[in-house]
Amino acid sequence: MLTAIVGINWGDEGKGRMVDLLSENQDVVVRYQGGNNAGHTVVNELGKFVLNLLPSGILRENVINVMGNGMVIDMEHLCGEIEKLTSRGIKITPDNLKISDRAVICMPYHVLLDSLEEERLKDKKYGSTKRGIAPVYSDKYLKKGIRMGDILDEATLREKVEDIVNYKNLLIEGGYKAESVKADDMYNWLKKFGELIKPFISDTGVFLNNAVKENKKIMFEAQLGALRDIDFGIYPYTTSSSTIAAYAPIGSGVPGVKLDKIIGIVKAYSSCVGEGPFTSELFGDEADALREAGGEYGAATGRPRRVGAFDVVATRYGCIVQGADEIAITKLDVMSYMKQIPICVAYDVDGERVMDFPIGDRLNRAKPIIEYMEGWGTDISNCRKFTDLPQQARDYIIFIEKAIGTKIKYVSVGADRDAYIEL
Ligand code: GDP
Ligand code: MG
Numbered sequence: 001m002l003t004a005i006v007g008i009n010w011g012d013e014g015k016g017r018m019v020d021l022l023s024e025n026q027d028v029v030v031r032y033q034g035g036n037n038a039g040h041t042v043v044n045e046l047g048k049f050v051l052n053l054l055p056s057g058i059l060r061e062n063v064i065n066v067m068g069n070g071m072v073i074d075m076e077h078l079c080g081e082i083e084k085l086t087s088r089g090i091k092i093t094p095d096n097l098k099i100s101d102r103a104v105i106c107m108p109y110h111v112l113l114d115s116l117e118e119e120r121l122k123d124k125k126y127g128s129t130k131r132g133i134a135p136v137y138s139d140k141y142l143k144k145g146i147r148m149g150d151i152l153d154e155a156t157l158r159e160k161v162e163d164i165v166n167y168k169n170l171l172i173e174g175g176y177k178a179e180s181v182k183a184d185d186m187y188n189w190l191k192k193f194g195e196l197i198k199p200f201i202s203d204t205g206v207f208l209n210n211a212v213k214e215n216k217k218i219m220f221e222a223q224l225g226a227l228r229d230i231d232f233g234i235y236p237y238t239t240s241s242s243t244i245a246a247y248a249p250i251g252s253g254v255p256g257v258k259l260d261k262i263i264g265i266v267k268a269y270s271s272c273v274g275e276g277p278f279t280s281e282l283f284g285d286e287a288d289a290l291r292e293a294g295g296e297y298g299a300a301t302g303r304p305r306r307v308g309a310f311d312v313v314a315t316r317y318g319c320i321v322q323g324a325d326e327i328a329i330t331k332l333d334v335m336s337y338m339k340q341i342p343i344c345v346a347y348d349v350d351g352e353r354v355m356d357f358p359i360g361d362r363l364n365r366a367k368p369i370i371e372y373m374e375g376w377g378t379d380i381s382n383c384r385k386f387t388d389l390p391q392q393a394r395d396y397i398i399f400i401e402k403a404i405g406t407k408i409k410y411v412s413v414g415a416d417r418d419a420y421i422e423l
Contacts, residue, residue, distance in 0.1 A: 001260050002257060002260045004262045005019050007222055008324065010278070012273065013266060014041075014328075017417075018328050019057065021420065026217045026219045028066060028217070028218045029063050030067075031223065032251030033222065033223060034243070035072040036074050036077045038300050039051065039299025046089070047088065058090065066207070068103065069103050069204070070241065070242070073099070075189075075190075078193075082196075098202055100202075104140045104145040104146070104148075105136075106132045108181075127273070133240050137241060151198065151201070209253075234277055244322055261326070262322055264319055264322050269310050269331070269334070270344075271294070279366045280368045313355055319404050324406050328420075329412065333380050341373045342370050343370065343372070346369040350362075377392075385421060
């Protein structure tokens, strides 16, 4: 059974929370794209954890976790993350964590280049997390990447680093007029953190293909959401990788498989971190109240997230792009304080009512068409059955299900593992 858990919106929908919940009976959890530019928060009986690179299955003793070839990995950050979890009693060994030898290493010069470019852009910046993600994915496709497997090839590593650093300095020194990067420093960085990471590196495609053959239960964990996908998202305010379920087999190392189930995670309202068009955005007191109620501050960066009304146009589109079979709605409890619930039911683009998600300047010009539903005004965090929910909350769920045309299977009413309703 191959299941993908993916974001339908702009990210931070609660994917980590749902992977933690639904991985109970899984054999393997794989992260297939992205790097440490986002955070997945998991709250369970062991406490609260924020994971940037490690798959969320790492908190389950019986699950083997894979970091796939589609990822970009900052080894220094990974070492820190492993250390943090280990110090809290989580066991991480080559038996429960496997890192693809094809994953590309996010180097210190990628992080540097990310900052240099955001500085250069000033008020035209993209809102990068400055974790080196766009520079490292660019290098992957320029074929100037250093891959995890390269650090196992001692004999040729030094020369590889030298060649690539020379190339990178053309831009760092020549273009940005910044201080050049030293090949020695980069080599030493690779040696230092590589020593700790080496035991985890293998051809994870072999492992996963065998797992597929043995009919193991495999869960593919996405980072970010459909609207951040490099092809289908709000380009150029996207991330630099494919966040969609269709990429899961490729980014994991099992490109020939077909997913059995795609579970899309949708937030009961909208949130969006960083720059870019965000049509259903709320402002002023209304936004502050929702941000506070939802604790909408970036898990990786601490940045306040922009918040908005539930967006039918964007969410419908997200479901289509992801090919979602069923939906988990999260953070419904956060909206309990609202007397009236705003919903963006369509866009107005140049006076025309639009339901298909637009791109480019048409999206920039889109204005939200808002309708209101009645709030329920009572705490729902202890509800465990659909019928426990107040009628207004049920109406809201039913409205969304109809509007997005995809079955809602789970409703999350709290961050804790068991705070959910199965429909
Ligand atoms: P991810 O990036 O999709 O994994 O999501 P994040 O972890 O960045 O953001 C989701 C936040 O909401 C986390 O702090 C979760 O602990 C929290 N969360 C998830 N589901 C619920 C829910 O149903 N109710 C509440 N109140 N919080 C939730
Ligand atoms: Mg997140």
